[in-house]
Structures are given as structure tokens and as C-alpha cells.
Amino acid sequence: QVQLVESGGGLVQAGGSLRLSCAASGSIFSINAMGWYRQAPGKQRELVATLTSDGITNYADSVKGRFTISRDNAKNTVYLQMNSLKPEDTSVYYCNAEVITVVTMTPYVLDAWGQGTLVTVSS
Numbered sequence: 001q002v003q004l005v006e007s008g009g010g011l012v013q014a015g016g017s018l019r020l021s022c023a024a025s026g027s028i029f030s031i032n033a034m035g036w037y038r039q040a041p042g043k044q045r046e047l048v049a050t051l052t053s054d055g056i057t058n059y060a061d062s063v064k065g066r067f068t069i070s071r072d073n074a075k076n077t078v079y080l081q082m083n084s085l086k087p088e089d090t091s092v093y094y095c096n097a098e099v100i101t102v103v104t105m106t107p108y109v110l111d112a113w114g115q116g117t118l119v120t121v122s123s
Contacts, residue, residue, distance in 0.1 A: 034051055
């Protein structure tokens with residue numbers, strides 16, 4: 001079992017900042033990529049940013065230059081620093097991790113998701 005728990009969402013005015021955190025716990029051997037996705041009401045879930053275990057980042061064009069993803073491998077935690085927030089950033093933000101777990105000497109790859117944290121940006 002692997003759990004991802006997000007925190008840091010909330011209400012902020014346009015132009016403000018928030019920092020999201022996501023901690024992974026459970027039967028973790030290692031974690032490959034970690035990332036953030038978001039889903040606004042009536043829209044599909046979309047990629048925000050990802051970060052591989054060797055430091056390669058990928059950002060959605062809409063957040064480049066405003067958001068920064070980072071991770072603490074020792075704590076199995078990924079962060080998303082969000083600056084210059086806009087009303088269109090309002091969404092539920094989900095943490096994702098590609099987790100390697102081992103069961104009876106056999107490795108498995110799990111695609112784990114958090115429960116989501118709401119970010120609301122007022123104009």
C-alpha cells in the first residue's frame with residue numbers, strides 16, 4: 001500500500017503565492033517520477049509539472065516561469081511553488097508518483113495518486 005497526502009491548498013488573491021506539498025508513505029522501495037496535475041470543474045485533468053528521480057523537469061506552458069517543482073528524495077516528498085497565481089489556476093491539484101514497491105521479492109510499479117487539494121485564486 002502506498003499513500004500520497006497533499007497539503008498547502010487554499011484561497012489566495014491573484015498575484016499571490018502558494019506552496020503545495022505531497023508526502024508519499026507506505027511500502028516504497030523507490031520513486032521514479034513525481035508530479036502535479038490539476039482538474040478544474042468541467043475540464044479534464046491536465047499536467048502541471050513533473051520531476052524525474054534524476055532531476056529532469058517538465059512544465060505545462062501555462063505555468064512556465066511561475067511554478068517550480070522540487071522534491072526531497074529522503075522524505076519522499078514533492079513540492080510545487082506557485083507564484084503569480086491567476087484566477088485560471090483555480091483547480092483541484094493532484095499529486096502523482098510512480099512508485100516501485102516490492103512484494104514477496106517481486107518489484108511492482110504503482111501509479112499512485114493523492115486525494116487532491118483545492119486551490120482557489122480570486123480576482
